[in-house]
Amino acid sequence: MRVELLCTGDELVTGLITDTNSNYLEARLFDLGVKVERVVLVGDVRPDITRALTEAASRADVVVVSGGLGPTADDFTLECAASAAGVPLEEDPRVLGWLHERYAARGIPPNPSALRMARVPRGSEPVKNPEGSAPLVLMKLGGAQLFFLPGVPREFKALLEAEVLPRIRATLDARPGRTYRAFRLLRTVGIPESELDLSVAPMAPRHPRVVFGFRTHAPENHLKLMAEASSQSEADAALAAAEAECRQVLGPRIFGADAETYAAALLETLRRAGATLAVAESCTGGLIAQQLTAVPGSSDVFIGGAVVYSEKMKSAWVGVPPELLARHTAVSRETAVAMAEGVRAACATTFGLSVTGYAGPGGGTPEDPVGTVYCALAAPGLPTRVERISVTGDRDRVRLFAASFTQEMLRQHLLAAPATP
Amino acid sequence: MRVELLCTGDELVTGLITDTNSNYLEARLFDLGVKVERVVLVGDVRPDITRALTEAASRADVVVVSGGLGPTADDFTLECAASAAGVPLEEDPRVLGWLHERYAARGIPPNPSALRMARVPRGSEPVKNPEGSAPLVLMKLGGAQLFFLPGVPREFKALLEAEVLPRIRATLDARPGRTYRAFRLLRTVGIPESELDLSVAPMAPRHPRVVFGFRTHAPENHLKLMAEASSQSEADAALAAAEAECRQVLGPRIFGADAETYAAALLETLRRAGATLAVAESCTGGLIAQQLTAVPGSSDVFIGGAVVYSEKMKSAWVGVPPELLARHTAVSRETAVAMAEGVRAACATTFGLSVTGYAGPGGGTPEDPVGTVYCALAAPGLPTRVERISVTGDRDRVRLFAASFTQEMLRQHLLAAPATP
Known part of the structure; x- marks a missing residue:
C-alpha cells in the first residue's frame, strides 16, 4: 500500500512550528508495516495545494491530508480538493447539525464563518470530530483514498486513531502478504553507543526477524528493536526473544523500556x-x-x-x-x-x-x-x-x-x- | 525566488526522527524574505528520490537537498541526481584530496567505502565540508540551482550558513523588489492569548508593515512581531516602533524578548x-x-x-x-x-x-x-x-x-x- 502525507499551512514552511503530525502518523503506520512513501509540506497557497493533491493522488493508494479545514480565510484545503476533483463544494446537513450542536453546548450563537466548515466536496463523506469543529472528510480522487484531517495535533491524533488507522488497518488485513511489526525501546545511560553496538552486534544473526537500531538521546543511549513477521504473534515472539537476549547481555545497564525514565x-x-x-x-x-x-x-x-x-x-x-x-x-x-x-x-x-x-x-x-x-x-x-x-x-x-x-x-x-x- | 526543500532518509518517513533541518532552513530563508514553497520528505528509495528531484527542479529556482551523501549503501542521492540529469558520476580529485586529508589527520588509512564520497555528478561543483567528510555539492538541473547537503544537522547547518545562504542572499540582492524582514518575540506569562490579542489588535492599523502573531508555549504566551520592508533599516525601524508600543501597552507583563526565560x-x-x-x-x-x-x-x-x-x-x-x-x-x-x-x-x-x-x-x-x-x-x-x-x-x-x-x-x-x- 502506497501512503503519502500532505501537510498544509504557512507555519509549516516558514520555520514557525515543527510538523509533529507527520512524525506521529509515520510511526503509527510503520507499526502497521507501512512505510510512508512521501511527505509533502506546502504553504497556504491554493494552486500549490491543488497541485500537490493531484500529484499525490496520482502516485498513492492513500493520501492523508492535514490542515486548512478551519473557519478562517486561510482554510481552503477542501476547496482545493473539490477543484482537483472537478466537483463543487456543497453544504452538508450532517456537518451543519454537528456545528449547531457544538455551539448550543457552549451556549453561544453559531458564527457564520464557522458554518463555512459545513461545506465539503460533493461525493465526499464527513465524519464527526469529537475533539473539535472541523470534521474528518473522506474522499476519492483518481484511484486514491483521501483523508482530510484538521492540523491541530490533538484533533489530528484523535481522528487518526479513532477513524483513519482502523480503516487503513482493515484494508491492509484484507490484502495478502501484510507485514506485522513489534517494537521495544531499551534505555541505557552511561554506556557509549559504540559499546552498545559491540555488545549487541553478535546476537543479530540469531534474530533474523529483528532489526537492531541505536539512538542517542543525551544522556541516554537507546537500543531499538523492531521485529517483522507475517503475523502479529510471530512478530511479538521474535521481539521477546531478542529483548530477552539483550537483557541477558546488558543486564541492569538497561534501566527501563519504552517511556520509563x-x-x-x-x-x-x-x-x-x-x-x-x-x-x-x-x-x-x-x-x-x-x-x-x-x-x-x-x-x-x-x-x-x-x-x-x-x-x-x-x-x-x-x-x-x-x-x-x-x-x-x-x-x-x-x-x-x-x-x-x-x-x-x-x-x-x-x-x-x-x-x-x-x-x-x-x-x-x-x-x-x-x-x-x-x-x-x-x-x-x-x-x-x-x-x-x-x-x-x-x-x-x-x-x-x-x-x-x-x-x-x-x-x-x-x-x-x-x-x- | 521559488525555493523547495527535499529531505531524504528512511528515518524521516518512519517516524524515527523529526526532521529539524527543514525547519531551520525555512526560518533562515523566511528571515531573508523567502517563503519555502514546498518541503518533500522521501525514504531511501532510488526512483522516489530521482522523481522528487526532477519534479522539484521543474518547479523551483533553488532546491536544497539534504541527506544521502555519506559512505554507506543507503547513501545514493548523488547517484539519483546524476541519473535525473543524464550524466555519469565521476571521481572528483579535489574531494578525494579532502577525504585523504581527513583520514591523515585522524591517523587512519582511508576506507574504500568512504572514498565513494568523492564520486559526484559530472559538471557539478563540490565544496569542502569543514565539519565532516561528505562535501556540499552544487549542481544545475533544468533551470534550477541544486544544493546537496549532508543530513547530519550539525553539518547541514554549518554548510547552510557558510555556503548556501550567502549564495542565495547574493542572488536575492541582485534582484529587484527583495523583501527584508525583522522579528521580535515578546514573552508573557499569565496573560491569556485572547487578552493579548485584545490588547494588541487596536495598534495593528498603526503598523501596516508589521504582522502581529500569537503563539502559546505553555505556560507562556508569546507575541510575535514581524516587520517587512524594502530595506533592512526600514524593517528594523518598523519593528522597533511596534515593539515600543507593545511594551507601552503591556508594560512589565512582557517579561522578556526572544530567548530570555x-x-x-x-x-x-x-x-x-x-x-x-x-x-x-x-x-x-x-x-x-x-x-x-x-x-x-x-x-x-x-x-x-x-x-x-x-x-x-x-x-x-x-x-x-x-x-x-x-x-x-x-x-x-x-x-x-x-x-x-x-x-x-x-x-x-x-x-x-x-x-x-x-x-x-x-x-x-x-x-x-x-x-x-x-x-x-x-x-x-x-x-x-x-x-x-x-x-x-x-x-x-x-x-x-x-x-x-x-x-x-x-x-x-x-x-x-x-x-x-
Whole structure:
C-alpha cells in the first residue's frame, strides 16, 4: 500500500512550528508495516495545494491530508480538493447539525464563518470530530483514498486513531502478504553507543526477524528493536526473544523500556528495597529532585532535596563544616562526601546522594575545569563512595549528565547489593 | 525566488526522527524574505528520490537537498541526481584530496567505502565540508540551482550558513523588489492569548508593515512581531516602533524578548534591586530551583532551595511548626506562608518564595482538588502574600504553571515596589 502525507499551512514552511503530525502518523503506520512513501509540506497557497493533491493522488493508494479545514480565510484545503476533483463544494446537513450542536453546548450563537466548515466536496463523506469543529472528510480522487484531517495535533491524533488507522488497518488485513511489526525501546545511560553496538552486534544473526537500531538521546543511549513477521504473534515472539537476549547481555545497564525514565527506574528500585532517599545538589541546582518528583507517587521514597547554592546553606542544611569548605573548596571530593552524608542524616533516609561541580560557563580551576563534577553516595554500613566525572558541553549538558550519573550510581549500587534498611 | 526543500532518509518517513533541518532552513530563508514553497520528505528509495528531484527542479529556482551523501549503501542521492540529469558520476580529485586529508589527520588509512564520497555528478561543483567528510555539492538541473547537503544537522547547518545562504542572499540582492524582514518575540506569562490579542489588535492599523502573531508555549504566551520592508533599516525601524508600543501597552507583563526565560528575567530584576532569593518547594519538587540555576551566574542572587517533600523536612529545613501542619495540612495557605517565611529566614535572603499543592494524579481534597496550588511570597517589611491557583491538566502541567506563576509573583512585586534591602 502506497501512503503519502500532505501537510498544509504557512507555519509549516516558514520555520514557525515543527510538523509533529507527520512524525506521529509515520510511526503509527510503520507499526502497521507501512512505510510512508512521501511527505509533502506546502504553504497556504491554493494552486500549490491543488497541485500537490493531484500529484499525490496520482502516485498513492492513500493520501492523508492535514490542515486548512478551519473557519478562517486561510482554510481552503477542501476547496482545493473539490477543484482537483472537478466537483463543487456543497453544504452538508450532517456537518451543519454537528456545528449547531457544538455551539448550543457552549451556549453561544453559531458564527457564520464557522458554518463555512459545513461545506465539503460533493461525493465526499464527513465524519464527526469529537475533539473539535472541523470534521474528518473522506474522499476519492483518481484511484486514491483521501483523508482530510484538521492540523491541530490533538484533533489530528484523535481522528487518526479513532477513524483513519482502523480503516487503513482493515484494508491492509484484507490484502495478502501484510507485514506485522513489534517494537521495544531499551534505555541505557552511561554506556557509549559504540559499546552498545559491540555488545549487541553478535546476537543479530540469531534474530533474523529483528532489526537492531541505536539512538542517542543525551544522556541516554537507546537500543531499538523492531521485529517483522507475517503475523502479529510471530512478530511479538521474535521481539521477546531478542529483548530477552539483550537483557541477558546488558543486564541492569538497561534501566527501563519504552517511556520509563531513569528517575522512575531508581524510585522503583528503591521502593522494592523498602529504602528512602534524600539529595543535596549544588551545580545541578534541583534538577535531580525535579526529575525524581516528576514521577507520580515519588513521595513515598523521596523525602527531601537541598539545593545548597551557597557555602552557608551547605553548612546550614546538610551540615558541611565551614572549615572543610575553607580547606577543600565547595567543589571537591570532601565536600561531595560531606553533602551526601549530611543530607542522609538531615532527612534520616536510607541513602543520600550529592552533586557539586562546575557547570559553567564561568568557574573552574586548572585542576577541576568547567565540566568537572563530584557525585557522592552515602549508604548504610559502607564508606561513602565519591566519583569525579568530566562532562564536555554547555551548562545544560553538564547538569543533565551529572544528574543521570548520580542517580545511576545509586541504582547500580542497589542492584549489586540490595539495601536491608 | 521559488525555493523547495527535499529531505531524504528512511528515518524521516518512519517516524524515527523529526526532521529539524527543514525547519531551520525555512526560518533562515523566511528571515531573508523567502517563503519555502514546498518541503518533500522521501525514504531511501532510488526512483522516489530521482522523481522528487526532477519534479522539484521543474518547479523551483533553488532546491536544497539534504541527506544521502555519506559512505554507506543507503547513501545514493548523488547517484539519483546524476541519473535525473543524464550524466555519469565521476571521481572528483579535489574531494578525494579532502577525504585523504581527513583520514591523515585522524591517523587512519582511508576506507574504500568512504572514498565513494568523492564520486559526484559530472559538471557539478563540490565544496569542502569543514565539519565532516561528505562535501556540499552544487549542481544545475533544468533551470534550477541544486544544493546537496549532508543530513547530519550539525553539518547541514554549518554548510547552510557558510555556503548556501550567502549564495542565495547574493542572488536575492541582485534582484529587484527583495523583501527584508525583522522579528521580535515578546514573552508573557499569565496573560491569556485572547487578552493579548485584545490588547494588541487596536495598534495593528498603526503598523501596516508589521504582522502581529500569537503563539502559546505553555505556560507562556508569546507575541510575535514581524516587520517587512524594502530595506533592512526600514524593517528594523518598523519593528522597533511596534515593539515600543507593545511594551507601552503591556508594560512589565512582557517579561522578556526572544530567548530570555522568566527565571532569567526574575534573576535580572533581583540583581538590579540588589536582592537575594530562596525557595521552598513541595509539589514543584525542585523545578523552580532548577529553572533559576539553569541561568548562568544565578549564584549571586539565588542562595538556596529546599525541596521539602515530607512534613518532617518542612519543619526541619524551613521551620514550619508541626502543629501548624497538623491543623492546616501541608497543602494550605498557612503552610505556604510558613514555608516562604521559613526559607527566607533560613537562608537570610531578601525574599522567600514557596509552593505547596496537589500536582496529581493522586491526592487532593474536595475543597482543594488536584491542580490546587498555594504560592507564597515573603518580602521585607510586608505581610507575606499567598495566592491559590487552580491548574488544569497533568502533573507536568500543574508543576510548570505553579513554577512560572510563583516566579512571576515576585517579579511583578519587584517592578511594582522595588526592594530596598
